Amino acid sequence: MKTVLKSVVLAAGLVLTAQPVLAAAPQAKTLEQLLQDVQKDRLSDNKINKQREQEFLSARADKQALLSKAKSELAAEQARGKQLEASFADNEKQLAALEEKLTLAVGNMGEMFGVVRQVAGDAQSRFQTSIISAQYPGRDKEMKELAQSKELPELPQLEDLWFALQKEMTASGEVVKFKAPVITVDGEKKEMDVTRVGAFNLMSSDQYLVYNSESGTVDELSRQPESYMTDTVISFGKNTSGYSPLYVDPSRGTILTLMTQKVTLLERYNQGGTVGYIITGVLALGLLIVLERLIVLGGMSAAISRQRKSDTPSDNNPLGRILKVYENNRNVDVETLELKLDEAILKETPRIERGVSVIKVLAAVAPLLGLLGTVTGMIDTFQSITLFGTGDPKIMAGGISTALVTTVLGLVAALPLIFLHSIVYSRSQSLIHLVEEQAAGIIAEHAEKESK
Template sequence: MMRRMWMVIVLLLLPLTVQAQSGDGSRETQLRELLQLVEQGMVQDAREQRERINRFIEQRNEQDQMLEQRQARLAELEAQTETLEGRFETNETEIAELETRLDDRLGTLKELFGVLQQTASDFKGVVAASPTSSQYTDRVDFLESLIDKAGSSSRLPSIGELERLWYEMQQEMVASGEVARYPANVVADNGETNEQSVVRVGTFNVVSDGQYLRWEPETSQLVQLPRQPGARYTAQAEDFSQASAGELSDFWVDPSGGSLLSLLIQAPELKDRINQGGVIGYIIIGIGAFALLLALERLISLGLLTMKVQRQARTDQASPKNPLGRVMQTYQDHRNKDTETLELKLGESIARETPKLTRFLPLLKIIAVVAPLLGLLGTVTGMINTFQAITLFGTGDPKLMAGGISQALVTTVMGLAVAIPTVLLHTVVSGRSKRLLQILEERSIGIIARRDEQQGQTA
């Protein structure tokens, strides 16, 4: 329709254009041509309209045919649905009858399977937590399958599976009393898994190359302890792991299956105790080492002087290399003087030797007194920190208080550990120096007495 309107507009405008271009054209000729064009357009529009009507009729016939096909398919499916529903109801009735017949035939076997399921479940828990599973690795999967079958009415355990359950239980009992060596995967501290030769002691402990291992039920793996117990435990574990078959060897056994061992490795070692002392602890250790060096130097020096003095006491030839020789040399230098002057000279010589013999003794005494005081200072500081932690976090965790108090008392122990040996060393060194001074005094008094005796005989 729009096309026809445009054609009429064009034809109406055409004569005006033609007339403008050529002034000698006939008006009648133009109208006749316009009429012909209109007739041609009407004919063409009528043809296109008939074609559209024919296509619409064809499409409607196809849709009617498709509708008839769908209705026929729907009727067929509805009939099939009714058939299946009937079959489903029949099958349900048959299944109920078969289940009732199965229950009647099973009878007491259901109770037996219930007991079997309970026994397998309990044994599964034992096997999962036992280190013997590192040697026999497929038992847990078998027990899970057996538990599923024992709890299901469609699948029943076979005679072979029941016999294997008895065999696995018997095997666990035998393994709990034997020592076995076998290869197994071990997870090291760095997370790497390596196959190693391990030694299992019943269901208690597993060792490898002198290292204690722990069985992890969650991951079903042997894991090396992040921290090993003391040297006396690991040394015996190493000897035990290297022992040959039939050879007797000492070994520390954890009857709790690893609980005692876990508590043992949590106990702090000497290095941990020293670290707990903090700065004050290091100071106490430093002055303790310094006191030990001083005491050793005094013991060695006084020991050498004692030997030299003893050699000097057996001869009258004075030697300037020892205190007694120097005292004797003083007598020889002033032997012609009067007795009072000689006594003063010998006293002066002994007084000159006294600082050499008592050197560092006051310092040792000071260290013996200061070390406990430093330990008390560290304890007070640690208690202050503990009470600050209690103020912040409360008293809900006893381990927090116990750990803080234990750490605070470490410095007191360290101070006493330094002070007690220092006092003993000071006593020993002081005794040796006093004995040497006593020898010098006795010899000087003896010299004066002998001189007076000789002078009296001469008179």
């Protein structure tokens, strides 16, 4: 088709190019000349047309040859495809037969392979979290390769698996000391002497350590347990023979990590907030008053004891001042002396009982302040619930902590103040009773003298 179009285009080109030639040719002057010119042109056109037909026929023959060649190649490829399909089917049959032979040849070895992979996988998870890996790192990688292997294990690999399990069992019953890099609380890495107690604890000379299974490092705790636990670490490290008590973590570090989140006594106290500080102030004020009263009443008791042994009245104690009143009123009648002594006792009573009622009031105020903190804490809790709902308990923890801690602080402040108030009150009453007893004796003695 392309050859035909090419011939047409060429013919058109010839026609177009022929026009200027004709236009340029001289015009015929006679009919004979015109006839001759037409005959010449006709012969030229026939010659051109025959040339075009030959070109078209030759191109058509070429295309037919290409088509025949393509058909022959297609037939050859189809025959080759059928041959390959037959070969593929034969290979599938051979492969199935070989797999069957392999299954029969493997036999019990296949079951053993599954057991080995399972045991290796379990050992990998155990070694990854075991604190023994702090002393022997990289054991889990070997087990991982064996667990993920697609081939039958060889004898050296089975021996390595047995050796790793035996090493884990043996190390779990040892107490050993080794050097290892330790990540401190500040993020620094230091080389330390680490003591491993079986598969339970890692310790340095004075603190507990934990094994980080994710990074494969030994880390310091952000906060150590209470002192009575860390003291056993110190004594255990210093002991060279015999037995030494030690707190161990059967969860292999989980309990120690949780204990770092435990609230200390000071943090719990600070949860009481402003009300808790006020209760502490009330307790401190009450204790100061109690201390002052005990010192003053103790001094009064000692001075009264000395006065009872002396015949000379003194102004530094209540009994001496009462005796001085008696000395100044020896010549009055019994009724007047009794009134004078009662007046002196009434003057001494406020000095002796001063501050005792304040202690009682403070002991009553402390639990009321605790109740106030409880109410305010619950109000904060309900406000948090209103704003954020009950989805996150940490939001409500602040208000609940304030509510509970202030109640405890109020009771802790009230109990000792009540107890100390009873002591101070009984001490003051005993002094007042002693003074009244001495005054009554003076009056009786004076009345006896008058009756004679």
